[in-house]
Amino acid sequence: MTAALAFKPEKARTFAKEVMERSGQNLVACYQCRRCAGACSVGEETGYITPDRLIRMILTGDQENALNNELVWKCVSCYTCGTRCPNEIQTGRITETLKKMAKEAHQAPLQPQIAHFHDAFVHSGLRWGRVNEMEFMAFYELRNMIDHVKGKKFGAIFNEIKTQSTLALSMMRLKRMHFGFLSAKGRQEIKRLYKKKKK
Amino acid sequence: MDIAYYPGCSLKQSSSLYDHQNRLIFERLGIHLREIDDWNCCGATSAGKTDDFLAMAMPARNLGIAMSTGLKEMVIPCSACYSRTLVAQKYLDHHEDLKEEINSGLAQKIKGEFKVSSILEVLLKTLETGTLLEKAVKKPSLLKPVCYYGCMMTRFPFDVPVPDDAENPQGMETLLKAIGLQPIDWNYKTNCCGASAAVNEPETAMNLMGKIMKDAVSMGANCMVVTCPMCQLNLDAHQNTFCRDQGIMERLPVLFITEVLGMAMNFSVEDLQIDRHFVDATGLFRELEETGAEKKS
Incomplete structure (x- = not known):
């Protein structure tokens, strides 16, 4: 990526408007002081893309890069950027919004395992009303395994199994692995509401 | 004194020790934790990252249940559950349309004043009243x-x-x-x-x-x-x-x-x-x- 940002006026208005409305954040208030950049927990991992630059991308209509960059996927939603922003822009909400928009645009996530994780978690919470840690981890790992097999990354499969089983064993030893099953009867209320919303 | 209690999924599984400890120490401090009935997952940060509607609807149902107990306050020891529930409450107060939409599907509706507290807020209150130092x-x-x-x-x-x-x-x-x-x-x-x-x-x-x-x-x-x-x-x-x-x-x-x-x-x-x-x-x-x-x- 080049440092210079190209202005794409035809896209800028609609894209920026959608991000602002869905995230509830007033991006035009950003005056690029970069306090967010200094505050970012994952700043070491995201290279060129800092929260302020992400905002700039959105405002200039660079939809392609805004939907697909390290910050969007590696953001841990610690909300430090937004807490320190003098204009009260919660950039954490922006990365959360862009993840959803990337999915809707059928863009393959830059970090598939992160997308799998959150999907598996919410599905588990919705399916049973409560998240069953073992079930959701099984679904998460299954989706990772499928990716690894497709990509012929057999070393990754081995490492994943090794890491998770080591953790699982020590959790069992401390009785921190739960074998019971959790659910909430009222989950139907949320499922019905969600179905209605999706129509 | 009774207070509503939302443990959340991790306090029932990998961190069940925390659930157990909360019950022990609050009881000794004279605060009876009343776990709300049939609570559901708050969605945690994952819901915020995958679906804005669920991120509000999931904790909203718990709020409705807690409010229907007649109690005035609920303590949520898990930070993520606490944050999601507090945010949902305040967000829905500012977005009446969404609140109405969610309420229409809930058996127990969100209405009225209600305090969502972190574990520290409740503990600090016991310090103020003197109970904590009496027991510690x-x-x-x-x-x-x-x-x-x-x-x-x-x-x-x-x-x-x-x-x-x-x-x-x-x-x-x-x-x-x-x-x-x-x-x-x-x-x-x-x-x-x-x-x-x-x-x-x-x-x-x-x-x-x-x-x-x-x-x-x-x-x-x-x-x-x-x-x-x-x-x-x-x-x-x-x-x-x-x-x-x-x-x-x-x-x-x-x-x-x-x-x-x-x-x-x-x-x-x-x-x-x-x-x-x-x-x-x-x-x-x-x-x-x-x-x-x-x-x-």
């Missing part, structure tokens, strides 16, 4: 703690009344000082442990936890005290890994605030299940157990 008769004097708050106690994705200073929270320090301990001032108390990244992006999370650990060690701490079950599990379960990879020789037990206060209230290591930590924490309390305790001065 011992001083776990081997402890040189740093208090770690993480993200969710003070930073929110929506404008909500923040119960402590966002950059330098003092809730845990106030409690520990009150029982005679000297918590150590440090720089990483509100840094992020990586949360779910410990599973889905371990490199990032281990890097973040390594920094937290190095600062705690360099300040001379011999344990960390936390309120969040996610931070506790991360810093505890992965400590050997990130310390080994980053050349950190020390290991620090990661204690729940309920464990420190519980020991001060004369519960035993077994009562509180302190033996369920990855990094052994029982040694820190051995003195209390053996000598039958130094009375708090």
Whole structure:
């Protein structure tokens, strides 16, 4: 990526408007002081893309890069950027919004395992009303395994199994692995509401 | 006094010790925790990242149930559950349309005034009334703690009344000082442990936890005290890994605030299940157990 940002006026208005409305954040208030950049927990991992630059991308209509960059996927939603922003822009909400928009645009996530994780978690919470840690981890790992097999990354499969089983064993030893099953009867209320919303 | 209680999924599973400790110490403090009926998952940060509607609807149902109990306040010890529930409540207060839409599908509706409290808010109240000091008769004097708050106690994705200073929270320090301990001032108390990244992006999370650990060690701490079950599990379960990879020789037990206060209230290591930590924490309390305790001065 080049440092210079190209202005794409035809896209800028609609894209920026959608991000602002869905995230509830007033991006035009950003005056690029970069306090967010200094505050970012994952700043070491995201290279060129800092929260302020992400905002700039959105405002200039660079939809392609805004939907697909390290910050969007590696953001841990610690909300430090937004807490320190003098204009009260919660950039954490922006990365959360862009993840959803990337999915809707059928863009393959830059970090598939992160997308799998959150999907598996919410599905588990919705399916049973409560998240069953073992079930959701099984679904998460299954989706990772499928990716690894497709990509012929057999070393990754081995490492994943090794890491998770080591953790699982020590959790069992401390009785921190739960074998019971959790659910909430009222989950139907949320499922019905969600179905209605999706129509 | 009765107070509504939302444990959340992790307190029923990997952090069931925290659920158990909360019940023990609050009962002793004269606060009866009434777990709300048939509660559901709050959606945690995952819902915020995948679906905005669910991120509101999931905690909203719990709020409706809690409000229908007739109680005025609910304590949520898990930081993520606390944050999501508080944010949903305040967000829906500002978005009547969405509130109405969600209420239409809920058996128990959201209505009226209701206080969603963090565990620290409730504990600090018992300090104000004097109950805490009346019950905390011992001083776990081997402890040189740093208090770690993480993200969710003070930073929110929506404008909500923040119960402590966002950059330098003092809730845990106030409690520990009150029982005679000297918590150590440090720089990483509100840094992020990586949360779910410990599973889905371990490199990032281990890097973040390594920094937290190095600062705690360099300040001379011999344990960390936390309120969040996610931070506790991360810093505890992965400590050997990130310390080994980053050349950190020390290991620090990661204690729940309920464990420190519980020991001060004369519960035993077994009562509180302190033996369920990855990094052994029982040694820190051995003195209390053996000598039958130094009375708090």
